Amino acid sequence: VLLKADHVLIAKLKTIGQLAAEEIRALLAIIGKTRQVSRHQDIVKDGSSPDSVTLIVSGFACRYKLLPDGGRQIHSFHIPGDLPDLPSFATGFTDHAIGALTPCEVAVIAHDELRKLTEAFPNLALVLWRDTLIDSAITREWLTGVGRRDARARTAHLLCEQYYRMRAIGMADDNVLPFPVTQVEIADALGLSTVHVNRTMKTLAREKLINYHNHSITMLQWEKLQTAGQFDPCYLLRSDGNLRRADRK
Amino acid sequence: VLLKADHVLIAKLKTIGQLAAEEIRALLAIIGKTRQVSRHQDIVKDGSSPDSVTLIVSGFACRYKLLPDGGRQIHSFHIPGDLPDLPSFATGFTDHAIGALTPCEVAVIAHDELRKLTEAFPNLALVLWRDTLIDSAITREWLTGVGRRDARARTAHLLCEQYYRMRAIGMADDNVLPFPVTQVEIADALGLSTVHVNRTMKTLAREKLINYHNHSITMLQWEKLQTAGQFDPCYLLRSDGNLRRADRK
DNA sequence: CGCAGATTTGAATGCAATCAACACTGGTGG
DNA sequence: CCACCAGTGTTGATTGCATTCAAATCTGCG
Numbered sequence: 001v002l003l004k005a006d007h008v009l010i011a012k013l014k015t016i017g018q019l020a021a022e023e024i025r026a027l028l029a030i031i032g033k034t035r036q037v038s039r040h041q042d043i044v045k046d047g048s049s050p051d052s053v054t055l056i057v058s059g060f061a062c063r064y065k066l067l068p069d070g071g072r073q074i075h076s077f078h079i080p081g082d083l084p085d086l087p088s089f090a091t092g093f094t095d096h097a098i099g100a101l102t103p104c105e106v107a108v109i110a111h112d113e114l115r116k117l118t119e120a121f122p123n124l125a126l127v128l129w130r131d132t133l134i135d136s137a138i139t140r141e142w143l144t145g146v147g148r149r150d151a152r153a154r155t156a157h158l159l160c161e162q163y164y165r166m167r168a169i170g171m172a173d174d175n176v177l178p179f180p181v182t183q184v185e186i187a188d189a190l191g192l193s194t195v196h197v198n199r200t201m202k203t204l205a206r207e208k209l210i211n212y213h214n215h216s217i218t219m220l221q222w223e224k225l226q227t228a229g230q231f232d233p234c235y236l237l238r239s240d241g242n243l244r245r246a247d248r249k
Numbered sequence: 250v251l252l253k254a255d256h257v258l259i260a261k262l263k264t265i266g267q268l269a270a271e272e273i274r275a276l277l278a279i280i281g282k283t284r285q286v287s288r289h290q291d292i293v294k295d296g297s298s299p300d301s302v303t304l305i306v307s308g309f310a311c312r313y314k315l316l317p318d319g320g321r322q323i324h325s326f327h328i329p330g331d332l333p334d335l336p337s338f339a340t341g342f343t344d345h346a347i348g349a350l351t352p353c354e355v356a357v358i359a360h361d362e363l364r365k366l367t368e369a370f371p372n373l374a375l376v377l378w379r380d381t382l383i384d385s386a387i388t389r390e391w392l393t394g395v396g397r398r399d400a401r402a403r404t405a406h407l408l409c410e411q412y413y414r415m416r417a418i419g420m421a422d423d424n425v426l427p428f429p430v431t432q433v434e435i436a437d438a439l440g441l442s443t444v445h446v447n448r449t450m451k452t453l454a455r456e457k458l459i460n461y462h463n464h465s466i467t468m469l470q471w472e473k474l475q476t477a478g479q480f481d482p483c484y485l486l487r488s489d490g491n492l493r494r495a496d497r498k
Numbered sequence: 499c500g501c502a503g504a505t506t507t508g509a510a511t512g513c514a515a516t517c518a519a520c521a522c523t524g525g526t527g528g
Numbered sequence: 529c530c531a532c533c534a535g536t537g538t539t540g541a542t543t544g545c546a547t548t549c550a551a552a553t554c555t556g557c558g
Contacts, residue, residue: 047483065393068479073393087385090378095386095484118375122368129339129378136336136385137344139392144314144322146395147440151514182536191396193515198538230317234296235344400546431504442547447506 005031005057005107008169012081015168016134017127023117027124030113031055037100044085046097052108053089056082059104060180064188065096074189076138077101077162077181081169086132089114102180137235146191149230151200154190156229159210159217164233175219204228254280254306254356257418261330264417265383266376272366276373279362280304286349293334295346301357302338305331308353309429313437314345323438324388326350326411326430330418335381338363351429386484395440398479400449403439405478408459408466413482424468453477 006028013019019027034057037043043054043061061078075096078084084098089111118125138161145154162179166172183201187194204210209225211218219225226232255277262268268276283306286292292303292310310327324345327333333347338360367374387410394403411428415421432450436443453459458474460467468474475481 063389065389067393067397071397073396075389075392087382090375091382096389119371122371122374125371125374125378126339126367129374129381132378132385133336133340133381136381136388139385139388140312140314140324140345143324143388143392143395144316146392147322147437148316148320184536188396194537195516195539196514199514202538433504443505444507444548445546447504448546451506 002028003031004105005034005055008057008081009055011169013127013131016131019124019127020121023121023124026117026121030109030117032108032110034105034107037104037106039100039103042097042099043104043106044088044094044098046094049093050085050088051112052110053083053114054085054098055107055109056080056084057105057107059106060101061098061104061106062101062185062189063096063098072188073191074185075142076135077189079166079169079171083109083128083131086128086135089128090132101185134236141235142189151190151192151196152203153229154192155186155197155200156204156209156225157231158186158190158229159204159219160226160229160231160233161236163217163219164236168236175222177217177219178215179217180215251277252280253354254283254304257306257330258304260418262376262380265380268373268376269370272370272373275366275370279358279366281357281359283354283356286353286355288349288352291346291348292353292355293337293343293347295343298342299334299337300361301359302332302363303334303347304356304358305329305333306354306356308355309350310347310353310355311350311434311438312345312347321437322440323434324391325384326438328415328418328420332358332377332380335377335384338377339381350434383485390484391438400439400441400445401452402478403441404435404446404449405453405458405474406480407435407439407478408453408468409475409478409480409482410485412466412468413485417485424471426466426468427464428466429464 009028009031010024013024013027032052037059044050046065056078058080061082061084063075063078063084065073065075067073076084078098085094088094118128141157141161145157149157159177159179163172163175163177166177171178183197184194186192186201187197190197192200201210201212204225205212209219209221209228211220258277258280259273262273262276281301286308293299295314305327307329310331310333312324312327312333314322314324316322325333327347334343337343367377390406390410394406398406408426408428412421412424412426415426421427432446433443435441435450436446439446441449450459450461453474454461458468458470458477460469
């Protein structure tokens, strides 16, 4: 039988690259038990050396870092199917925390088991590697925004990206994006103050680019929102590497 | 004979993880010809689908992205031994450009050859994967800075990081950091204006934390500079993953 | 020498932070 | 049941860090 954890992981991996049926089967086989994490609890602690990788089965999480002065920077939002601490598999440690923004179900995958698989299936290793690379492409895009885009563009960009990713795993439709994240958290992601996030979201709503109620965002003018956010989804796109080049021949 | 390209690559890989002599030999064997790139030229173009990976043999480079409005965000600086477009090996495309900040010597490593090696040596694949992960840890750290640190801390942090990385490959010593990068480029890296970078560097010099002449920076008070930049090098540290865990037993 | 790029400094402007207050919500306990 | 409270969202007023504009050196180089 296919569990919920299996479903979300398959949905996610499909957006990254092609896996053989055998590879998928082997990967699903090593998914461990799921556990519940309540809101605002850490799924992974900063500075730890985990011996397993976490799969978000349901709920919203984020990767973040706390500063000595009490500030917080959120580096990414994580949605079902994500493996937010996959990097720890290759590096052995984490330099950041993963926190639950909503109640989450998470499953663990032991490093040991995963290592056997990556050694047996180089292609699986490549797809996982690619996952971490898309992840860092997202981080770079955020860096670009925080460094060189104003509050409005930054906010619009985040909404576009989030909608795009949610749609890819079948969790957003009809221009409606479920976004169960407080303005405090959006502020820590965008490098803004909560007050300014509030004003900026209001501006986007006043401009009729979005509708924002009950942590659900409706894209009223998707094209205009993308323009406002200078959003170009190419960095999120699935690419099959060699496969793609082979196709061209 | 060991070429310059071999030397810098070995020096770099040593900072990332352990490789067997056999693995190193195989890797060095597939390093292609070196070519010269003059200052301000692109080593890799944005949006391209390269079929080889670039090794910086000498010189300074950066990864960057241009915005529609003419702005630029630099995502990372790259020094000899770096493989700035290694991500393209796993994803097949680039969503950013790599530019030469000084005249550079670069060598190419064909994707095809590299793929054979990673399939033959899973450990080599793991080390390369880890390299891209350290790279993204750096990007996250920059994101934290641009999002939540003021100009002084951001600048100090960059100098600490750069000194740390240069020292690791033997290109900085005695508290002297060669930093052949203009203030325009520092500004595009830190998300500041050039004017403000200038003032901030002057401030750090006035405070006697650094000395800054001829694109060479002397760390006058290394401890204080780290404090000012909230710099904690753990995200740059070499970690041997399983090895480390095994050691503990 | 002349010129382009880089650095430096001053003055004015502006975007976003901070401070402050209030409304609204859901949950808790008296 | 209602009072209370913490967390969240909203709005106005003020402040400040960093930008922009402007102009003056300084440097290397053809």
